[in-house]
Amino acid sequence: MNLWPIPIFPLAGFLVNGLFGRRLPKAVINTVAVGSVLLSFLWVVFALRSLGGLETAFTEHLFTWIQSGSLTVNVDFSVDRLTAVMLMIVTGVGLLIHIYAVGYMSHEGGYYRFFSYLNLFMFFMLVLVLASNFVLLFVGWEGVGLCSYLLVGFYFTEQFATNAGNKAFIVNRIGDFGFSLAIFLIWRQFHSFDFAQVFSAAKGLPVETSSGIITAICLLLLVGATGKSAQIPLYVWLPDAMAGPTPVSALIHAATMVTAGVYMTVRSATLFLHAPVAMDVVAIIGLATAFFAASIGLVQNDIKKVFAYSTVSQLGYMFLGVGVGAFSAGIFHVMTHAFFKALLFLGAGSVIHALGGDQDLRNMGGLLKKIPITAATLFCAGVAIAGLPFTSGAASKDLILEAAYAHAPWMYWLGTITAGMTAFYVFRALFLCFLGDYRGHHHPHESPAVMWAPLAVLAVLSLVGGFINIPNWLEPMLPVHEADVGSLIKLLPFAAGFLGIGLAYVFYVLSPSIPDKLASSLGGLYRLVYNKYFVDEIYDAAVVKPVVQGSRTVLWKGVDAGLIDGSVNGVGALAQGVGGILRLLQSGSIRAYAAWVVFGSVIVLIAIGLVGGGR
Amino acid sequence: MSGVPLNWYLILSAILFCLGIAGFLYRRNIITIFMSIELMLNGVNLSFVTFSYKFKQVDGHIFTFFVMVVAAAEAAVGLAIILTVFKNRQTLQVDDINSMKN
Amino acid sequence: MDAFLFLTFAAIAVVCGINIIVQTHPISSALSLVGVMGALAVLYLMLGAEFIAAAQMIVYAGAIMVLFVFVIMVLNAGGERLTKRSAYVRIFGVPLMAMFLGLIAFVIQAALPRGEMVTFGAFTRGGPADVGRALFTQYLLPFEVVSVLILIALIGAIVLARKEID
Numbered sequence: 055m056n057l058w059p060i061p062i063f064p065l066a067g068f069l070v071n072g073l074f075g076r077r078l079p080k081a082v083i084n085t086v087a088v089g090s091v092l093l094s095f096l097w098v099v100f101a102l103r104s105l106g107g108l109e110t111a112f113t114e115h116l117f118t119w120i121q122s123g124s125l126t127v128n129v130d131f132s133v134d135r136l137t138a139v140m141l142m143i144v145t146g147v148g149l150l151i152h153i154y155a156v157g158y159m160s161h162e163g164g165y166y167r168f169f170s171y172l173n174l175f176m177f178f179m180l181v182l183v184l185a186s187n188f189v190l191l192f193v194g195w196e197g198v199g200l201c202s203y204l205l206v207g208f209y210f211t212e213q214f215a216t217n218a219g220n221k222a223f224i225v226n227r228i229g230d231f232g233f234s235l236a237i238f239l240i241w242r243q244f245h246s247f248d249f250a251q252v253f254s255a256a257k258g259l260p261v262e263t264s265s266g267i268i269t270a271i272c273l274l275l276l277v278g279a280t281g282k283s284a285q286i287p288l289y290v291w292l293p294d295a296m297a298g299p300t301p302v303s304a305l306i307h308a309a310t311m312v313t314a315g316v317y318m319t320v321r322s323a324t325l326f327l328h329a330p331v332a333m334d335v336v337a338i339i340g341l342a343t344a345f346f347a348a349s350i351g352l353v354q355n356d357i358k359k360v361f362a363y364s365t366v367s368q369l370g371y372m373f374l375g376v377g378v379g380a381f382s383a384g385i386f387h388v389m390t391h392a393f394f395k396a397l398l399f400l401g402a403g404s405v406i407h408a409l410g411g412d413q414d415l416r417n418m419g420g421l422l423k424k425i426p427i428t429a430a431t432l433f434c435a436g437v438a439i440a441g442l443p444f445t446s447g448a449a450s451k452d453l454i455l456e457a458a459y460a461h462a463p464w465m466y467w468l469g470t471i472t473a474g475m476t477a478f479y480v481f482r483a484l485f486l487c488f489l490g491d492y493r494g495h496h497h498p499h500e501s502p503a504v505m506w507a508p509l510a511v512l513a514v515l516s517l518v519g520g521f522i523n524i525p526n527w528l529e530p531m532l533p534v535h536e537a538d539v540g541s542l543i544k545l546l547p548f549a550a551g552f553l554g555i556g557l558a559y560v561f562y563v564l565s566p567s568i569p570d571k572l573a574s575s576l577g578g579l580y581r582l583v584y585n586k587y588f589v590d591e592i593y594d595a596a597v598v599k600p601v602v603q604g605s606r607t608v609l610w611k612g613v614d615a616g617l618i619d620g621s622v623n624g625v626g627a628l629a630q631g632v633g634g635i636l637r638l639l640q641s642g643s644i645r646a647y648a649a650w651v652v653f654g655s656v657i658v659l660i661a662i663g664l665v666g667g668g669r
Numbered sequence: 670m671s672g673v674p675l676n677w678y679l680i681l682s683a684i685l686f687c688l689g690i691a692g693f694l695y696r697r698n699i700i701t702i703f704m705s706i707e708l709m710l711n712g713v714n715l716s717f718v719t720f721s722y723k724f725k726q727v728d729g730h731i732f733t734f735f736v737m738v739v740a741a742a743e744a745a746v747g748l749a750i751i752l753t754v755f756k757n758r759q760t761l762q763v764d765d766i767n768s769m770k771n
Numbered sequence: 772m773d774a775f776l777f778l779t780f781a782a783i784a785v786v787c788g789i790n791i792i793v794q795t796h797p798i799s800s801a802l803s804l805v806g807v808m809g810a811l812a813v814l815y816l817m818l819g820a821e822f823i824a825a826a827q828m829i830v831y832a833g834a835i836m837v838l839f840v841f842v843i844m845v846l847n848a849g850g851e852r853l854t855k856r857s858a859y860v861r862i863f864g865v866p867l868m869a870m871f872l873g874l875i876a877f878v879i880q881a882a883l884p885r886g887e888m889v890t891f892g893a894f895t896r897g898g899p900a901d902v903g904r905a906l907f908t909q910y911l912l913p914f915e916v917v918s919v920l921i922l923i924a925l926i927g928a929i930v931l932a933r934k935e936i937d
Contacts, residue, residue: 672888692792742924
């Protein structure tokens with residue numbers, strides 16, 4: 055059973071579209087792009103079916119990449135149950151988003167470039183998921199970061215888009231630095247990068263109660279994950295990344311790339327289980343991020359920004375799940391989140407498309423009758439994310455919250471409050487968009503079938519996807535601790551969801567003046583939250599400006615111009631000076647030269663005599 | 670009186686050599702300087718032949734032969750150069766030929 | 772007899788040598804140089820170097836010095852202009868030369884304290900046959916190289932002085 059075609063199909067699509075796309079007609083570009091992902095998806099299904107139950111991992115050795123002394127890095131692909139889940143998500147949701155993008159980008163310039171980048175992203179993401187050692191995973195990690203940069207900055211003629219692309223890449227790099235350090239420590243401790251070898255070696259080590267090398271490794275892995283999966287403190291790039299086209303936001307910043315951090319953490323579950331301190335840190339960061347981002351999402355006016363903060367918040371839930379030991383619940387939430395968050399973004403894209411590019415919630419309203427299909431699918435996503443009973447979002451979120459309660463009850467309470475906030479802000483956005491009267495000036499029209507068909511598929515998945523019992527299937531790898539909690543604890547999140555929806559209805563449909571009155575009475579607090587707690591400004595002043603200033607004055611003017619240029623020029627000046635002195639020997643007078651000749655020969659004679667020559 | 674001490678030949682050779690150096694350093698006419706060089710070469714030739722006598726081998730004569738050949742070649746080329754310099758500078762005073770100064 | 776001959780011709784050589792560096796006009800120097808070469812030829816004969824003596828007279832005195840005289844005549848530049856010498860030269864010149872000479876003499880005496888006597892006829896292997904044999908067997912390569920050297924000198928001299936004939 056060959057695994058290598060799975061990432062190679064999108065790579066081929068990238069090469070064809072990238073090299074020849076300029077001259078190809080749109081139909082061919084579409085076929086190549088969507089077709090490659092479709093082939094990849096079909097191959098995944100075919101491979102998983104032929105591999106059977108996958109109780110043990112199936113590894114395919116491709117070639118040896120680095121061979122240096124005792125260091126060997128192989129390019130191996132391996133599939134186990136965790137990989138299988140991720141593969142299905144990436145190729146399946148990716149396929150739907152590719153189909154959607156055909157319709158969404160039909161009027162945009164740089165058509166072939168977009169699809170070639172999208173295919174390249176699929177290639178790197180699949181390499182990341184299929185990797186069987188840390189180095190190959192890092193290759194995919196870096197690659198998706200690169201594609202994120204390329205796609206966020208897709209409209210490269212706009213300053214804010216290129217800035218957003220830079221920000222995404224640079225903040226990711228900070229996380230990658232932590233990840234690299236973790237990989238170095240892993241080598242130092244285990245002398246291998248291979249997952250199977252590292253984890254089997256780690257099983258034999260004792261659990262570290264306070265600090266130790268495994269804790270250090272896990273904390274550094276967490277740094278990498280916070281960069282890629284937009285947790286505190288490295289989440290700041292994700293809201294700005296909304297400058298990219300909406301399919302990009304759906305694919306990369308909702309369904310796949312940002313979940314790479316969660317995937318990597320779950321993959322390293324063995325290591326994390328040996329470092330409870332690190333797991334606590336993961337849980338706290340996840341929970342804090344969830345609450346923090348949800349609070350910002352309450353008051354945003356750009357529909358994509360609302361969903362961006364929602365993504366950050368939901369990623370926090372996933373890390374909370376990982377941190378309290380419910381690894382499979384975290385992965386389950388990855389899957390359900392892929393469904394409903396991709397749907398939310400694609401639906402938002404459909405709305406934006408209908409309004410000819412307007413993204414401001416304040417200019418929307420009353421679109422329910424004008425774009426009904428989009429509205430219906432978005433409400434499906436809304437109930438899923440709010441965690442209403444029997445939806446996919448409820449299944450995964452409940453598992454996480456129950457595990458949190460079993461670990462530390464205060465996490466459960468904060469998580470439930472955040473769930474209520476989630477329901478509130480999502481339905482705020484939906485009500486502002488679809489109910490009431492239309493406040494804008496465009497002529498909204500429904501999207502073409504190529505765009506609403508993927509929406510419909512995702513809506514169905516958002517509603518019933520929860521019945522795919524992933525945690526059960528992942529049980530052999532990632533043990534599920536069935537938490538023994540009371541039925542009240544189980545039902546409270548539902549109640550919080552309903553409460554959030556109800557409050558949103560009251561605020562934005564029944565009496566629309568309440569939000570404005572609240573905003574003006576809580577003026578300072580409102581401004582603080584609206585401006586994202588000024589985190590970007592703090593980072594700018596505390597980190598960015600000192601680095602730029604330091605580089606400019608110390609490194610550029612001091613070291614480069616002064617020291618390096620000075621020494622190089624100084625050597626030249628020295629040579630010139632010495633030459634200037636030696637030049638005076640050239641008097642032009644032949645007799646002076648003759649005298650020097652005789653003088654030199656006398657010296658030589660004396661030297662020979664002293665040495666004792668002539669014998 | 671049958672014979673002359675060998676050292677006298679060598680000292681004579683040294684005297685001729687030093688005379689050559691003196692002329693080489695003190696004279697200003699370029700042809701005279703050239704002739705001083707020839708004088709030096711002759712002194713060296715005498716020294717070679719003397720040592721050939723001392724060791725009763727003919728190799729010293731061979732060296733002398735080669736020195737003479739080289740001196741001939743050198744004289745030919747050197748005088749050609751002097752002719753060219755005279756054509757350009759109209760002078761044989763060495764002190765006046767100093768356009769390579771500094 | 773040998774000593775007498777030696778002293779005579781050595782004196783001639785030294786006097787002519789001093790004359791070379793003392794005369795103002797180059798032609799006088801050239802003729803003195805011829806004298807030096809003649810004296811040296813006799814000394815070579817006394818040392819048993821018959822071939823070299825002949826070569827000295829034919830090649831050195833007969834060809835090279837003729838070339839010198841020819842060039843001096845062609846250029847017709849006249850005697851040397853006397854210019855003031857620098858102070859260094861006037862004060863230190865002669866003593867330095869004397870010291871140099873003394874140094875070399877000392878070295879010679881120290882190296883060969885037991886000087887053997889040179890008698891005319893003691894060395895008979897300096898004739899043309901012996902020189903030729905050595906030249907064409909043991910020193911064949913330098914011989915060929917030197918013939919190429921002469922060729923180069925010939926070409927060089929022609930190229931350098933060419934335009935004068937045009």
